[in-house]
Amino acid sequence: MLRRHLVTALACACSVLAFSALAADKAKPTPTAKELLAASKPSEWRRPDPQNLIYMQLPTGRVVIELAPDFTPLHAANIRTLVREHYFDGLAIIRVQDNFVTQWGDPNDDDSGDKSKIRPLGKASKTLPPEYTRSIDPTLQWTPLPDGDVYAPQVGFSEGFPAARDPATRREWLTHCYGAVGVARDIDPNSGSGSSLYAVIGQAPRGLDRNLAIAGRVLQGMPLLSGLSRGAEPMGFYTKAPQRITLGSVQLASDVAEKDRQDIEVLRTDSPTFAALVEGKRNRRDTFYTLPAGKVDLCSISIPVRDAKATATSKP
Amino acid sequence: MLRRHLVTALACACSVLAFSALAADKAKPTPTAKELLAASKPSEWRRPDPQNLIYMQLPTGRVVIELAPDFTPLHAANIRTLVREHYFDGLAIIRVQDNFVTQWGDPNDDDSGDKSKIRPLGKASKTLPPEYTRSIDPTLQWTPLPDGDVYAPQVGFSEGFPAARDPATRREWLTHCYGAVGVARDIDPNSGSGSSLYAVIGQAPRGLDRNLAIAGRVLQGMPLLSGLSRGAEPMGFYTKAPQRITLGSVQLASDVAEKDRQDIEVLRTDSPTFAALVEGKRNRRDTFYTLPAGKVDLCSISIPVRDAKATATSKP
Numbered sequence: 001m002l003r004r005h006l007v008t009a010l011a012c013a014c015s016v017l018a019f020s021a022l023a024a025d026k027a028k029p030t031p032t033a034k035e036l037l038a039a040s041k042p043s044e045w046r047r048p049d050p051q052n053l054i055y056m057q058l059p060t061g062r063v064v065i066e067l068a069p070d071f072t073p074l075h076a077a078n079i080r081t082l083v084r085e086h087y088f089d090g091l092a093i094i095r096v097q098d099n100f101v102t103q104w105g106d107p108n109d110d111d112s113g114d115k116s117k118i119r120p121l122g123k124a125s126k127t128l129p130p131e132y133t134r135s136i137d138p139t140l141q142w143t144p145l146p147d148g149d150v151y152a153p154q155v156g157f158s159e160g161f162p163a164a165r166d167p168a169t170r171r172e173w174l175t176h177c178y179g180a181v182g183v184a185r186d187i188d189p190n191s192g193s194g195s196s197l198y199a200v201i202g203q204a205p206r207g208l209d210r211n212l213a214i215a216g217r218v219l220q221g222m223p224l225l226s227g228l229s230r231g232a233e234p235m236g237f238y239t240k241a242p243q244r245i246t247l248g249s250v251q252l253a254s255d256v257a258e259k260d261r262q263d264i265e266v267l268r269t270d271s272p273t274f275a276a277l278v279e280g281k282r283n284r285r286d287t288f289y290t291l292p293a294g295k296v297d298l299c300s301i302s303i304p305v306r307d308a309k310a311t312a313t314s315k316p
Numbered sequence: 317m318l319r320r321h322l323v324t325a326l327a328c329a330c331s332v333l334a335f336s337a338l339a340a341d342k343a344k345p346t347p348t349a350k351e352l353l354a355a356s357k358p359s360e361w362r363r364p365d366p367q368n369l370i371y372m373q374l375p376t377g378r379v380v381i382e383l384a385p386d387f388t389p390l391h392a393a394n395i396r397t398l399v400r401e402h403y404f405d406g407l408a409i410i411r412v413q414d415n416f417v418t419q420w421g422d423p424n425d426d427d428s429g430d431k432s433k434i435r436p437l438g439k440a441s442k443t444l445p446p447e448y449t450r451s452i453d454p455t456l457q458w459t460p461l462p463d464g465d466v467y468a469p470q471v472g473f474s475e476g477f478p479a480a481r482d483p484a485t486r487r488e489w490l491t492h493c494y495g496a497v498g499v500a501r502d503i504d505p506n507s508g509s510g511s512s513l514y515a516v517i518g519q520a521p522r523g524l525d526r527n528l529a530i531a532g533r534v535l536q537g538m539p540l541l542s543g544l545s546r547g548a549e550p551m552g553f554y555t556k557a558p559q560r561i562t563l564g565s566v567q568l569a570s571d572v573a574e575k576d577r578q579d580i581e582v583l584r585t586d587s588p589t590f591a592a593l594v595e596g597k598r599n600r601r602d603t604f605y606t607l608p609a610g611k612v613d614l615c616s617i618s619i620p621v622r623d624a625k626a627t628a629t630s631k632p
Contacts, residue, residue, distance in 0.1 A: 099494050189606055209609070211605050211606055222414055230542075287503045289523075290526075291526045300522065
C-alpha cells in the first residue's frame with residue numbers, strides 16, 4: 001500500500017474531491033470529501049443554464065465552459081452570438097504558455113497570419129466595454145473566505161465563481177484562478193470581443209485581475225487544455241501551423257438536443273457541503289498530514305462538478 | 317499587430333522575463349525585464365554547484381533540477397547517492413495529476429506493481445528524517461517579500477529558493493511553488509527517501525508546506541513535466557504501463573564531463589536586478605495594464621535562469 005497511500009495523501013492536498021481515497025479505509029474525525037459529497041442534498045447542486053454552457057470539442061475530447069453573465073453580460077452575449085454563428089468551429093489553439101495560459105482563436109488574426117483570411121465576426125460586436133469589475137450587488141450570492149488574500153481586500157465565491165471584492169470601492173470582480181476563461185484583447189481596453197479566449201493553466205496570474213474581462217470558467221476538460229505541449233515560440237506560440245490544435249464544433253448546450261446534453265451539476269458554493277469541503281481543506285486532520293495548513297487561498301479551492309447522468313464526480 | 321500586442325501583454329503578466337516584448341517597441345517609465353536583465357552585472361548571477369544539479373533526461377529533452385542542501389541536506393545526499401547508483405535510469409513518470417504534480421519513481425513500488433521487481437536502493441537510505449522545516453539561520457541569505465501571504469507569517473527567498481518563515485517558532489521552510497521538487501513518502505513522516513519525487517505543475521499546493529520535504533527546484537525543463545497528458549486513473553496514474561514516460565539517464569552535473577555540462581546561471585534573489593524585477597511585477601505600468609496589482613504573491617515570481625554559453629534567458 002505504500003505508493004498508494006503516498007499518492008492518495010498527495011492527491012488530497014490538491015483536490016477536495018480527492019480527500020476521499022486515503023480516508024476510505026480509515027476511520028477519521030474529519031469527514032472526507034467523498035463522504036461529504038455522498039451525503040450532500042440534491043438542493044446543494046445547481047444545474048448551469050444551458051444558455052451559459054459552451055461545449056468546445058477538441059481532438060482529445062470535450063471542454064465545457066460556463067459563461068458568467070452576472071459579471072460580463074456583454075461578453076457572454078457576444079460569445080453566444082459567435083458560437084451560434086459557428087465562428088469558433090475549425091479555429092485553433094494558437095498558443096500554450098507554460099504556467100500561464102492556453103489561448104484559442106483565429107490563427108490569421110496575428111502578425112504571422114494571413115490577414116485576407118481573417119474570419120469575420122458576423123453579427124457579433126468587434127469591440128466591447130471592458131467589464132473588468134462590477135458594482136457589488138447584494139442580490140448576488142456571496143460566500144467569503146476567512147483567510148485573506150494577497151491581492152484583494154476580500155475573496156470568496158460569487159454565484160459559484162471565484163471572486164474578489166473591495167468594500168471601499170463597492171466593486172466586485174472574477175479572479176484569474178486555475179480554469180478561468182478570459183477575454184484576450186489589444187492595448188485598447190475596449191478591444192476585446194470574445195473572439196479570442198484564454199484559460200488559466202498555471203499559478204493564478206492574479207495580476208491580470210481587473211485588467212482583463214473574465215467571461216467564464218472551465219467546468220470540465222481542463223486537462224485537455226493544460227496537458228498540451230507548450231509552444232516553442234515566445235509567449236507559447238507554436239512554431240509551425242500544424243502544431244496548433246484545431247477546434248471541432250463549439251456549441252451552446254442550449255443548441256444541442258436535450259438527449260445529447262451533458263447533465264452537469266455544480267456544487268453550490270453557498271451550500272453547507274461546500275463549506276465543509278473548504279474547512280476540510282483548511283484543517284485536514286489525518287494520518288498523513290502532521291500539520292494542517294489552517295488556511296486556504298481562493299485559487300486552491302476546486303468546485304465539485306458532476307455529471308448527473310453518471311454517479312461519478314470530477315473536478316475542473 | 318493586434319494579436320501580437322495582445323499576447324505580449326498577456327504573457328507579461330506571467331513571466332518577469334516576458335515584460336520585455338511589449339515594451340521593446342515603446343518607451344515606458346518602468347524598465348522591462350529584458351532591459352533589466354541586459355543591464356544586470358555578472359556578479360548578480362550565481363552558478364549552482366554541479367554537485368547540486370541533476371540532469372534528468374526525458375524523451376522530449378532534459379530537465380535540470382537544483383537540490384536544496386541548505387534545507388534538506390539528508391535528502392540531497394540520499395538523492396545524490398541514488399543518482400550516482402543510476403537508480404533512476406529507466407524508471408518512469410508514473411502519474412501526472414492535473415493542477416497538482418508530476419511524479420516519477422519505480423512503477424513497481426505501487427499496488428499495481430510487481431513487488432518482486434522493485435529496484436533496490438543500494439547504498440541509499442530507505443527512510444530519512446522529515447526535514448520539513450529548519451531553524452532560521454542568520455547566515456542564510458533571506459530576501460523578504462512585502463505583500464504578505466495566506467499561509468505563512470513571512471515569505472521570500474532563501475538562498476535562491478521560494479521560502480517561508482515563522483519568527484515565533486524560528487523555523488524556515490521551502491514552499492510548494494510551481495517547479496518545487498518534493499519527496500514522496502508514505503504515512504510515516506520518516507518514510508521518504510527521495511526514490512520517488514514529484515514536481516508541482518499547478519496552483520501552488522501550499523497545504524503541503526511543512527508536511528513534505530522539498531528537495532529542490534526545477535531550473536529548466538518545466539514544460540517537459542507540465543505539458544504531459546494527465547493520467548486517467550485516480551490521482552493521475554496512467555491506466556496502462558506503456559503510457560508512462562520512461563526516464564533516460566539521470567546524472568549529477570558534477571559527474572558529467574565539464575565540456576558537456578550546461579553552464580547554467582540563476583539570478584541571485586538578493587540582487588538589485590531581482591528586486592527591480594519583483595517591483596516591476598508588483599507595479600507594472602504600461603499601455604496594457606490599466607491597473608497595476610500593487611502586490612505580488614510568492615509563487616507568482618519566476619527566478620530568471622540563463623545558459624551562460626548562450627545569451628538567451630529563460631524561465632523555469
